[in-house]
Amino acid sequence: MGGLMRRPTIMDIAKAAGVSKGAVSYALNGRPGVSEQTRGRILAIAHDLGWAPSSPARALSPGGRVGAIGLVVDRPAHSLGLEPFFMQLVSGIETELASSGVDLLLQVTEDMGAEIAAYRRWSAERRVDGVVMVDLRVDDPRVRVVEELPLPAVLLGGPEGADPLPCLYTDDAGAMREVVHYLAALGHRRIVHVAGPEEFVHTRARVGAFLDAAEQAGLGEARSVYADYTGEAGTKTTRRLLATQDRPTALVYDNDLMAVAGLGVAHEMGVDVPSQLSIVAWDDSVLCRLVRPSLTAIARDVVSYGRMAALMLGATIKGGPVEKREVSRGELYPRASTGPLGA
Amino acid sequence: MGGLMRRPTIMDIAKAAGVSKGAVSYALNGRPGVSEQTRGRILAIAHDLGWAPSSPARALSPGGRVGAIGLVVDRPAHSLGLEPFFMQLVSGIETELASSGVDLLLQVTEDMGAEIAAYRRWSAERRVDGVVMVDLRVDDPRVRVVEELPLPAVLLGGPEGADPLPCLYTDDAGAMREVVHYLAALGHRRIVHVAGPEEFVHTRARVGAFLDAAEQAGLGEARSVYADYTGEAGTKTTRRLLATQDRPTALVYDNDLMAVAGLGVAHEMGVDVPSQLSIVAWDDSVLCRLVRPSLTAIARDVVSYGRMAALMLGATIKGGPVEKREVSRGELYPRASTGPLGA
DNA sequence: GCCGTCTGCTTAACCGGTTCAGTTTTCTGT
DNA sequence: ACAGAAAACTGAACCGGTTAAGCAGACGGC
Structure with a gap:
């Protein structure tokens, strides 16, 4: 499996630029603490070396995020592929995530027990920064589980039964x-x-x-x-x-x-x-x-629905207030399957 | 967003058990270096504390894996949801991954340039340990890109044009x-x-x-x-x-x-x-x-196809040999849409 | 009784970032 | 010209794991 060269680290950049690790970090993150001249040099070297930040290393730093969110789809596998809903939702979520370099973890489960186990594991292992939950149920046990976990979440559904989580719903x-x-x-x-x-x-x-x-x-x-x-x-x-x-x-x-x-x-x-x-x-x-x-x-505009969900989850992860939003409801498109009796 | 308690670390376990970090690590990973008695005590404490290994920390250790693989689906978003193929494939892949605690990153792209960019980013940022690539093309540029990246991959398709990557194909x-x-x-x-x-x-x-x-x-x-x-x-x-x-x-x-x-x-x-x-x-x-x-x-049995792909990718990540495997081909299921002319 | 080995554990370095506390350099004002 | 402040940069700690190296104590052999 090719690729023998080691991935470049900020230490490599530091050596090449003749500065310390810290300076490189400041330069790359656009923070004050380095001169514009030095910043330019460092950015150029980083670019030449093809450097990209190691996601695990970032996540490990105090207060660091893993840069990923999770989505569990809990439907029988065989019926699943057919509903365009999920893929459109995924597509919408990713449109929003793409700009911020966040990834999506997808899990397909057969029952809600497995779904809950996935949330627990993701939170405990620090796999994701938050999750989008679909198909809100009456007295949904997931709400309690997620609420007491260190796991930001946005619900698709509600607003009844969504408290105290942020949610997004249609009329x-x-x-x-x-x-x-x-x-x-x-x-x-x-x-x-x-x-x-x-x-x-x-x-x-x-x-x-x-x-x-x-x-x-x-x-x-x-x-x-x-x-x-x-x-x-x-x-x-x-x-x-x-x-x-x-x-x-x-x-x-x-x-x-x-x-x-x-x-x-x-x-x-x-x-x-x-x-x-x-x-x-x-x-x-x-x-x-x-x-x-x-x-x-x-x-319904499911793609927008997904985008909005990702946006809200991002805000929630950053510690924003708990919002309850309504998106525009679906429109009726009359086609050939409806008409007056006997016509 | 509830969950105020800090996630337990092996250091917490070490303190509770009155041993060092290292001993805890040996105990939890089933390696020699601790007595069975101590191991038992440590495991019990870990369980009580609800400990789970931090995935970023694991990945960061020398030789560590991130415990995730990636799949890019490169189809126009609106046509996508309808093909059960992808969701079944995802479902199959996950069936295999579940046992080893590996996650799946899914990305939907609009063109192959974006797909390739995703592989580059995943590899550079250490987001995944490897990828499954679908829809092999004639003279596929992805093969070269992936080959020269530190990114193990398994192709679905081939075997023509798959070299030097491992691949899985149907007749x-x-x-x-x-x-x-x-x-x-x-x-x-x-x-x-x-x-x-x-x-x-x-x-x-x-x-x-x-x-x-x-x-x-x-x-x-x-x-x-x-x-x-x-x-x-x-x-x-x-x-x-x-x-x-x-x-x-x-x-x-x-x-x-x-x-x-x-x-x-x-x-x-x-x-x-x-x-x-x-x-x-x-x-x-x-x-x-x-x-x-x-x-x-x-x-075709797409779920098995996905399972096999995940299995092969796992072996490839571990450094196994490059395999080219054929899975059983699809069977014809005659239904009402075919028959003799004029019948 | 002494040496060598094995067991069970500790210490410390390492992975690749971020960030705080200092330290040196440069700028500013009078 | 020189004090004081601001800017630029360094050094080290930290995140949470893994692992090589070191070390004390028990045990066995001769």
């Missing part, structure tokens, strides 16, 4: 009201909401808003059923719903994967979309535009 | 021959291969095998067209192909995303799948099972 309730009004305006009376797992805070928010909005719109039979975001769950749930008499005329899915699965089931059962059934997906992705008919979807 | 040519024979056996004569980017080594292998197998099967009109794995490319390419007279009766796509896009186009153009057009996707995923008709696909 899911508002978006859901928009969806219900839209479907009601198209004439739909029997709408079912295929929700995510019941324990998620955002699931609660969506379900609550869905039922409220439905009642206000005078839809008697509206209800939410819980599923787990996987394609299989979408398939089974949809099959069950469409097999009832007085079957729903519109379905709202909490993610795109279940919506695509639902579309497949409708096709299989001979239920035409959209003339006999309207479908709305939460979280837009190429997937929604790729299938036929293309799916009406709520599109 | 794409064999899998492609199987696909062509299968389609030929169904009676297809006009088959087009919608390939990935021309510069990838595995694209070359597949294209070469496709043309060879087609010629052997006596199919005159077989050809490959290059695309870039995105849904848009799949859409455009398919639209163009289906608009020709004497349009192909079977299409083989180099990834699942383009295949799904192609299916959508066929639907849109009123070309029935599979009676008028057969579709085969490379790389199976839930996506292929979700759409209607479900897609015939080549399924």
Whole structure:
């Protein structure tokens, strides 16, 4: 494995410049204590030598940061790759981190116990300066664990149940009201909401808003059923719903994967979309535009969401105040999967 | 941000046990130099204190490792989330790393220049002990860069063009021959291969095998067209192909995303799948099972691929010999998108 | 009884940075 | 010209581990 030459250290620079280690450190970090002339010489030498600061050495110094943050994704591995959400989130987080030279540690776990173990280990071993936590749950045990650890964290979700941590959330309730009004305006009376797992805070928010909005719109039979975001769950749930008499005329899915699965089931059962059934997906992705008919979807700017999360975590690591921020909610993009009955 | 207590260090353990730092280190690392009795006492104290080794400190010691490896994914962010390949690969890599307490750094870049910059930075700053590189290209500049850096690497792809690095590859040519024979056996004569980017080594292998197998099967009109794995490319390419007279009766796509896009186009153009057009996707995923008709696909065990890559990288980091390994090739899973013409 | 070896532990150096406390040099004012 | 202050730089400690070298005491052999 090539590269025989030793990595240059500030000591090498010091020798070449004929000054002490300390002077080099001041020069490289743009701090006072060296003349501009000397600073220039040192920077030039550092550049020539191809020097870069050793991240472990920096981290070890008193008050030093490791320059990395962590993200744990706790979803079954096989369903995972399909949700563009995570990769977009990662992409957004990194856009923000890139400018400050911070890296991202990613861990995929199968359950929350493993997720919590990861936070404990990262904190104890000083692997990261902080973490971004997704999918906030009701009475989330992670909040307590992280709170008593020396581990800054930003939650994606809330604001309910996020205290005392900083959090970032979208107005899911508002978006859901928009969806219900839209479907009601198209004439739909029997709408079912295929929700995510019941324990998620955002699931609660969506379900609550869905039922409220439905009642206000005078839809008697509206209800939410819980599923787990996987394609299989979408398939089974949809099959069950469409097999009832007085079957729903519109379905709202909490993610795109279940919506695509639902579309497949409708096709299989001979239920035409959209003339006999309207479908709305939460979280837009190429997937929604790729299938036929293309799916009406709520599109959030997940990349910005990730960027903002990274920004907030950075501030939290630096010791800033605990903020609770709301980002703009998703917009509804009507496509071919929704329409009036019988059209 | 809670956690006020200082992290325990081996010095704390040493004081509590009434021995020196060195003795604690020997005890904790299972090395000779301490009595079994003392070792037991030290381990107990370490456990009580909730001690874990500081990763930066370990890395800084002469010959120390940082305990992390890196993976750069160089694809346009929006197309990315959809390919289950990467998340499955990550999942596989981590399965293997978990046992040894090694972490994964993930970076998403927009072009190869940024990818190379990431390797340089990781190596110079000592962020990782090694990297896994995907999508090997013809005359890949990354190979030279990594080779002359102090940065162990394992390539996914090859074995052509991988020298002098260790690599891991699948028999794409064999899998492609199987696909062509299968389609030929169904009676297809006009088959087009919608390939990935021309510069990838595995694209070359597949294209070469496709043309060879087609010629052997006596199919005159077989050809490959290059695309870039995105849904848009799949859409455009398919639209163009289906608009020709004497349009192909079977299409083989180099990834699942383009295949799904192609299916959508066929639907849109009123070309029935599979009676008028057969579709085969490379790389199976839930996506292929979700759409209607479900897609015939080549399924590789990507998780194992990732595990093996991590294993090889670990061996390379430890200074093992340069290995070139082949993993079992993908299997063909016939589903509803392929069949004899007019059936 | 004395030498040599082994065991069990300590001491100290080292990794590559940061930073504080001094020390020397240069600048400023009168 | 010279005191005093500011600027430029040095030396050493520190972060938390690992490890080579040194050393005291026990044990065995002859």
